[in-house]
Amino acid sequence: KSPCGLIFCHELCVFVWIADCLLNLSYLPSSGCLIEQLSEEKYECMVCCDIIWVMAPVWSCQSCFHVFHLNCIKKWARSPASQADAEGWRCPACQNVAMKHPTSYTCFCGKVTNPEWQCSEIPHSCGDMCGKKRSGVDCNHPCNILCHPGPCPQCPAFVTKSCICGKTSRPMRCGQASALQCDKACGAILNCAEHTCVQVCHSGKCQHCQLQVQQVCYCGVTTRSVLCGTDKGGFNGSGHFCCLKICGKMLNCEAHRCQQVCHRGPCQPCPRSPSLVKTCPCSQTPLTKLLELGYSERQSCSDPIPSCGKTCNKPLACGSSDTIHLCENLCHEGSCGPCSLTSTVRCRCGSKTKEVPCAKIQKEDELVFTCEKRCNKKRSCGRHKCGELCCVNVEHKCHLICGYKLNCGLHRCQEPCHRGNCEPCWQSSFDELTCHCGLSVLYPPIACGTKPPECKNLCTRRHECEHPVFHNCHSEEKCPPCTYLTQKWCMGKHEQRSNIPCHLQDISCGLTCNKMLPCETHRCRRICHRGECLAEGSCQQPCMLPRPDCGHPCSAPCHKGSSCPRTTCTAKVAVQCDCGRRKETVVCAEAANSYQRYAAIAMASKLSDMQLGDSMDIGPLLTKKELKQTRLECDQECATLERNRRLAEALQIDSSSDPFNVRSASVYSDSLKEDARKDLKFVTEVEEEIKNLVELANKGKQSKRSHCFPPMNREHRKIIHELAEVYAVESVSYDSEPKRNVVITAHKGKSSCPNSTLTSLIERETAARAPPPIAHIKQHSSNTWSKMVKEEPVIDYFDVQD
Template identity: 30%
Template sequence: MEEIPARGIGDGEIEPGIQEIHSQSPETPSEIEPSLQDSDFTTSDSDSDDDDSSDDEPDQEYDLATTILNEIKDETYICLICTCEVGPGGKFWSCGDCYRVYHMSCIESWSKKGSSTDVEGNWKCPACNSKHRKQKFQHKCWCKKTLHPPNNPLNPGSCGQSCGVPLNGCIHKCPLPCHPGPHAECNALGPIMKCRCGNHDNQWPCVMTPYLDGWQCEDICEELLPCEIHRCGKTCHDGLCGKCERFIESKCYCGNTTDNIKCHSKQPRKSFGKTKDDNWIGNFQCSVSSEITYDCGNHSELKSCQSVKRKAAHCPLSPDIIKNCPCGQTLIEDLNEGTNRSSCTDPIPTCEKICGKTLACGHKCKWVCHQGECSPCYENIKSDCQCGFNTFISPCKFLMEFSKPTCSRKCTSLLSCRRHRCNKICCQDEKEAMNRERLRKKGIRHNTISTNNRGNRDNEAFNIEASHICLQICNKKLTCGNPDHLCQQTCHTGPCPPCLESSNDDLICHCGQTVVMAPVRCGTQLPQCYSQCMRELPCGHQQMPHNCHPDDVPCSRCTKTVEKWCNCGKNKLKAMCYQTEVFCAERCGKILPCKHHCISNCHSGECICRSICGKKKKYCSHVDRSPCHFPSRCNDTGICNQMVKLTCKCGRLKKDIPCGANSSKTSCEGTTLECDVSCIVQERQEQLEAAFGVSKLSVEPRIKVEDLPYTPGTLKTYKLQTRWCSNIEDTIKRFMKSTENSYHFKPMRKEQRLFIHEISDAYKLFSESQDPDPRRSVFIMKRDDSITSPLSLEKSLEIYENHLKETAKTSKSVTPEVSEQEQFDHNAIIIQDCIPGVTRPELEETVIPIMKESPLVKNPRFYWVEADNYLILPEAHMKVTRTVETELKLLVPTLKAMLSTKFLANTVKLAKVDSHFNIVAMEE
């Protein structure tokens, strides 16, 4: 009878009473029969109650089929795909796992275009997510026996025949008419089954029949085992009894050892002793070796345990056996002048012929006829190395012992993990790996292999060579985040598996309102808790309202207003509780070890001296203007570079020269200059003025643009913001006339601070920006060489504009032939709309490397124009060729993308700049 898997009631569940009988039925058949008799032929009130309770589950399953049919007939059954009703006259399909019913057209569209459909066409049921293979949908009845069933108003979708579907774990079929939903339970009796030994019969209900395992009686098997000495002795079983496993005492072949061996492992052989009474039968071979003497009595041999023969073995060196020389080509009689050897002890003569015996390698022995074994073969053979990339000439003996020679080539093939390389010397699988990698790249080029497809990676792992499988441990950190939990798999592609560690403790937030019940997988994070955080602040103030959070996340900072002393200790200010440092706007003023006062505003950390040394030099009357170098001594060995003013005797010639005083030279201060030709001309001019009574004959000397104390950018700023710039100029002039040594401007923007720095350079003042934004300001201080009143901004702007007008007139009046190099529209790149706070070094760090990558733009320079505008000029920008201009045009998109990505600037354009760095034209 065909074996059918055992099956329970309903969906694999069995009633408690029946389950107990079923678990005992295969072992003790005698206990089953009374229970069957009681349950089949006797009933009581209590039994009827149990029957009612045991029928609940089948009723529910039967009600599912009835409910589906009734809702389809009433047109109230909803298709989950189109959310429309399923009517009795339509075509529909039912899932074999959850029995959910869908329109045929809806489920066919879902299988092709659904969200769960994969590349192979497999899809999932919208209701239960059970996986289904790609299939061709056909309109069949519920039992799948009839194609295009007729319209049945009483039982929609049914063919009217009995279901007849084979039940799981049973030999019977479903007795219900064609229906949706689960099949009915089997209530029939199973077949009469014999026990395993076939001596007894028994019968159970079908659901309890042990189809697979059968059942076992209590009879003892008395069959003879293959040894024909012992009997089986097992309890009722099926199949053959097997080998005899009993231990018997046996003697070995040589008779020196006795041992207990299994009956089925003995191999009997007869051995003969010196007398008939000493004969025995050996059953196994022991590990003792004994010396066997041949019949000659002169020779013997040490052999392992073997059966003893009646007669001694014949000597292999006797004359009747050996009749030729060792090589076998010449008779011994021919070598001994017609006489043969008389005994086995006589020497065996050799001939003078080549041995010629075939060696193990297939070559012939090339030595002269000799005694004993032939020597190894030393014939040279051309052979490839193990990797096959090199060829060597090696002795045959070497090839027989070591197979193939080894070269020094290192294998660079990727291992299965595609992270490590083989690095094996002369790898025998390198060629195969190279061919495999070549086919892989070809497949990627032709889109037949996807590098992101996990299935392709798995197939590739199966096809890889054994020597190129990576056996290193991955040791990557798992996604749980615990540094001690590392991936213990061998090196692999793709992500590591999840951490399998778990905790038996509940995961509870600090407030106790959010709980993750145990077991808790390693790395599990608490979900967002929306209760109020109840932690106490270390300052003792009331907690700021915020949600509860993990312990490693700090609470919100305490923002309660309290009074705190500033860092310099001069003022008590109002600040938030979390602030550890409070700054006032006053100067620190602390006396430093160098006896200077700290000139920085209220600050954090130790005070740093920013003053000059101020000590008088040893060899002159000047003071040391270098930064304070306490506690080191002043360097008196150097030359004094302080500028001093010298005049000629007439006082007309003035010049600033370094003091030059040192240990070997005195200061030049107090000396006079020699009058030159200009002094004589000036003296003659004054005499003429006095003679003719003219107050002034000479014209005021003209100041060149190169000698102006201000940059073009400063003058442009003055022209745009004349009022503010004039106020700054007046402030500095008043400061220069006052007795104060330093002045501190109010906090201002970056462009305004830059203007103050540049005008301070014109007055030769020390200037420095202090404090972080937005309270950054400028501090200025007088020097010994500071100028009280340089050329004013207004006069400088007038001279600069006149120069521009003259230059424009000259360029219009003079029209020389323009060379090819001067014919350009743009010769620079301008950067505009810089992000507030961006500094020039940040722009240079990004722009200059990009410009240097271009071989045509040589030695690019970076200039500040005004506000947030910067110029990038190539070398010799007034002689730019069309090729360089095209290269600048190609660099604009790259610069714009890079500056925009790093949030440095928003606009990059081409521009045309004249020789004085004035922007003449700009690209729209």
């Protein structure tokens, strides 16, 4: 739509738009407008955006005639933003490059420095005649108005101007840029100097003559059809060009023909003329000397040239740069015979050589051959390698097609492979480009790859849901997902969730599925999921039926409809020694084997009694109850603890007040002790942290205190959990590998430190001390401890504290 409100065709709209842009780009302020704004103090400096007062020093650009404060334009000329090539500076208005920096305040015509302003005069003007050269091309009249800002007006004088060809003249305004052109033929002599120009009166040089003529070569054998005036300077009266063939004209001797290439002018004299031949064929002996020896004098060019009888010794075409082969025949006419030697022939690129018999080399060009080495240099594009065999090119041009996608994303570059970015796509469309709803329009011409215009209206496409649309019209094929908040059931139909965006389909509630599996024995343990619980295969959950021998679950994969397989039980069983100090968790099968050994030992111990006629009840040894009560064997430390306990009771000593109470060692498991022996330094640091945390919790006002350990491996986390259990401290692991860490929390009144630390216990065990005397222990006997006390010697209690 044009500014006046009328609707034109596309081509006219484009023309009006281009014309408007050109007018805006070529806009120059008029003198009257500048004078009015400067006088009324309404003109603003483009640099500082402040009013230019009538008394302020100014500077005017001679290209665009904009006016600036003198100080502002000085600062601008020195700033990096104004710098241009060739050490010049750019005008902030027209970007015209000037070499001289502004230094002084002058009037608009440049005659007066620091002009004084009078109320009746133009501001910043000297009040004298301008006198500057006008903008006209051929105008020589100076400007005759007073010193003024802006461009000088056109010259009012009229002069008589001739047309371009000079046949017509008429009066025109001086300095008018348009050239006068008549409707008559030019008539100027063309380049061939035979025909005249038939074009209408035109500017510039006339075109070359376009008539086709037949030209003959210098020797008169070959003809060609060319434009009239071609090779005009090469005409010698008989021909215009060289055909590059042997001339073949009969020489003056009328016996031989010219062997030169087609040439201008007459042929040279016969090279065998007696007046030109002064020596023998090998040029070693003058003919005058041969005449003295009795040879006859030559009378014509057909007479043979006498031979001197010496070896020819003329250089042959074979050989190399440092070795020259000579003709070995006697002095003779004509070409020299074949050479009997060999020549070193180098390939074209110079990387390889080979020996070739000179007899096979007929020409000088055959001294070079082509090797099989491929050139690995980069081509001009910088991406592909040359790849030619025996390459001798200085500039490796790439002849492949670029093929990269252009900036439009639709077409590919068809130029030869090149460096840098491809040129923009030159294709354009003259159809209107609209958005999807058609309300926003881009008018032609439209560059290839231009995206549809942005539309501010709501999307009018058909959507899957009926919720309100909140996104604007777009050019993408799919609309953005609907974010309207709704209520939806989870995938497992466990609960209905609220505030769920409409586009989300599969919602998980985070609960266990708990649906009955096809085996009708187990339930699905997966988190709320989509689809069937068992997509592939059958139920693999462990069977929970009790075993007939031990009562533990079967634990084999679900086997509905079949009996439990006979396998070894892998359930964990807790066993301990008789005194209760040693505690371990072993596999059920190992516990059964241990109990069988125990029963065999017990029966063997009674064998002697059975031989004497006594009976033995083996029922308790074969029941499941006894199997569950399988015991570990007490070790020397158990005996030490029991002996110390009895001594403490006999001496009436309170074991809780003893700082070296050995019983405190029972709070640490054997696996924890083993881990502490491997990394005692880490255990010491952890115990110190836990001890400090427990003391702070018990002494402080807060009910609990927490401490976070840095991320560590699984073995170290296990040590922390076991030590926290000894100190009655809560321990929890957070995060996932490899940043999984442990957080411990000590509760006031609940957490406490043991009598002896694990570190001190390990150090006492590793100290070089003799072990205390220990009485012999009879295993698995009802009177074990009574016999041990009777048989052991009396030992001082303080000698066996460790």
